C-alpha cells in the first residue's frame with residue numbers, strides 16, 4: 254500500500270513538472286498550525302527543556318514565514334495553554350483550512366541511547382489494524398455516521414481512512430519532509446532524515462483535510478537539542494515546512510486544473 258502511494262506520488266510530480274506555470278497567489282489558502290501540548294502538558298522533556306516551549310517557538314516562526322508568502326494562518330494555540338487533542342482538529346475543520354500541520358519533538362526513554370537516536374520525521378494519517386486506533390477513528394467519525402445503517406457505516410469509515418485524504422496527506426508529508434531536510438542541511442549536513450511515515454496519531458484522526466505531524470527532532474539527544482533551541486535552526490525548519498506545503502499546494506492546483 255505504502256509503495257503504491259509513493260508510485261502515485263512520483264507520477265503526480267512528473268505530470269506536475271510538464272504543466273504550465275501556476276499562479277503563486279496563496280491568499281486563498283488557510284494553513285492551520287498546531288503547536289503540540291501546552292499548559293500542564295509539557296510534552297517530552299530533555300535536560301530541563303520542554304517540548305511544549307520548543308514547538309510553540311517553531312510554530313510562531315512557521316506562521317511568520319507563511320504570512321510572508323501571503324498565506325492566511327491560524328494557530329491552534331498562540332501561548333502556553335492546554336487544548337484537548339480532539340479540539341485541535343475540530344479547529345482545523347471549522348477554519349476551512351487547506352492543510353493541518355501539527356508540530357512536535359521526539360524523545361526516547363532509554364538514557365543509554367540518548368546520544369544515538371536523532372533525526373526529523375514527518376507522519377501522515379494511515380489506516381491501522383490496531384484495534385484501539387480503529388476505535389478512536391470510529392468515535393471521531395460517529396457524528397457523520399449517526400444516521401446510516403451498518404453496511405454504509407463500513408463503507409464510509411473505509412473511505413474516510415483510505416480515501417483521497419490519505420493520499421493527499423501522504424504527498425504533503427513527503428513534500429514537507431524533503432523540504433525540511435533540504436533547508437536544515439544548509440546549516441548542518443549531518444541531520445538524520447527519518448523520512449515520511451504512516452501513523453495513527455490521535456491528533457490527526459478526524460481532520461477532514463490533508464494532515465501531517467512533524468517531529469522536528471529528539472529533545473533527548475544532546476546535539477540535536479542544542480540545535481533545536483537556536484533561532485537559526487528553528488528558522489530553517491520553519492522555512493522547510495513552508496516550502497514543502499507550497500510545493501504540495503502548487504502541485505495540487507495543477508492536478509485539479511486551477
Ligand SMILES: [Zn+2]
Nearest residue numbers: 289296357358
Ligand atoms: Zn509531542
